[in-house]
Amino acid sequence: DIGMESGHGGCLMGMVFEAYNRGIITKEDTGGLDLTWGNCEAFTELVQQMIERRDFGGKLTGDMKDVARALGAEDLLVHVKGASINIHDYRPRFATLLGQIIAGTGACHQVEGPWLRFDEIGAKVEEVGRKPEMVFETQKKKLWEDNLGVCMFACQGVKDVVPLASKSVAAATGWNDFTTEDALRVGERTINLMRLIAVSRGFTRSDELDVGKRLLEAPTGGPGAGVTIAPYLEEMVNRYNAAAGWDLKSGCPTQAAIKRLGMEDVADWLGVS
Template sequence: ELNFYADTYGIDTITLANSIAFVMELWENGIIDEKDTGGLDLTWGNWKDAAELLHQMARGEGFGAEVVGNGVRWMIDYFTETKGADRQFLHDIGMQGKGLEISEYVTKESLAQQGGYGMTLKGPQHDEAWLIFMDMVEKLLPTFEDKAEALHYFPMWRTWFSLHGLCKLPWNDIEPPDNKNTPEPAKVMEHVENYTWLFEGTTGVPITPEGLIEQSERVYNFQRVFILKFGYGTREHDYVPYRAMGPVTVEEYESRQERYDKQLREEIGVDPEGLSTEEKMRILRKYREDRYDQLVDAVYKRRGWDKHGIPTLETLKRLHIDFPEVIELVERKRAELNAV
């Protein structure tokens, strides 16, 4: 029913679901109550009052429109300021990045998909880099370098489709019979070559697969510079909330305790026996956040960005977007961050 009304009202279901789940978790943790919600009972699973939030958004009134309808990032600030809530906890559970709510693939066990959400330009959606299947099922991305290559190539390749007004489905939905035997099966290079012929046939300009990617790199990096100009586009904005990496609450950890305890033993080398759940959570969190940092470093290196996530001068020159205004902006931002 909620999906029907969201479609009818023209409200995005991903943003809606994340935003309602966020305030329900605040309710469950005693951060908000009926006085805040205008009498609505946001106990987890109370779909009737969740539906009322949706109807309020459509009518432009009440808690639904005035608070929940502003999205998760706005609510993190709002409830920190008005309720004295712990900002770190709200950030950990608030499933958004760059102001966009996360499409709900469970990414805790897929570092590549965490990066696919966190290191997009426009926020955590799976258009730029949907890597969870390659990472967890096909096991094609075992190293940080493999993940970094995927987090460079696929956002550029998918950008290319958008630049040329093409649908990506013919690229990888029907693979050649021998594709699995190629050096890079995930890229479906036989089909990529087809697009070089399409481009040449349409424009008369010969091009290589590498040339297609460079077209996108030029636009992608220029977009990064624009984002930088608006005060974003740096490393701090390329992180996902911790819930996308690991368990935030004791309840979350204990619901999968056998899995997490095994990871402590086998991946970190820590014996969980005798440790409290809180202690185990701290150890696991440090390990997972450290791995994400290593991934960010690897991706930035592959994309030709510095440690802050800003395109290097060499990258800007290689892509012929080293305009004076661009150079002035990136060097000023780089100097500001280096001085911190």
């Protein structure tokens, strides 16, 4: 009812509360709000201030990185390319976290990652160790399902779900020659369309690795304690880009990939060469 996206609001509030509890900001900054951990009343009031764009809450609206910079709390912000991450801690799950980092619309579920049952798309079980490559393969499946307008949760774990869905589309449309390969190609074209649009709007290699420092820290407890993707991230991104047929230096789809997918007209229209 209040129109606030929970992932964005949660990441922002976590940063603000931590900044307060670390002494980076004080009651003088918050207009008297006591943002001690667990103060639900202060949290509720701050949310209301943000909605109404008044008092301290009014300063928290807008670009997350700008807000963090203004508060002196950049290192506390959980983000990917300046967008909030889904409200889970993916740090020990490298495939899932990589999927969030390379997603074409900021951190979001464009990849099923380790949840994938490999018989859904015909991948061999021994390929599970190839995380960056399988992130790309499962992203094609997920974005095919997004184009189809079905929920990923309804498709996970269903044996041969991609062949079944492509046959259903063929039956419904009369495209009798529409195959599983065509379905995954729809997903791959979508991946490349998002990247071509990003490149046309100034996306560079530095944006590829624009990840909040907090996401690269190792958890201090639980099964993932001491584990971080940080030493492997650049290599994993490079391997993903190689699997996608993208230039490793720029992150832009290569001419070979564009031609293979029949997207020359799109690249020309966007001015990407």
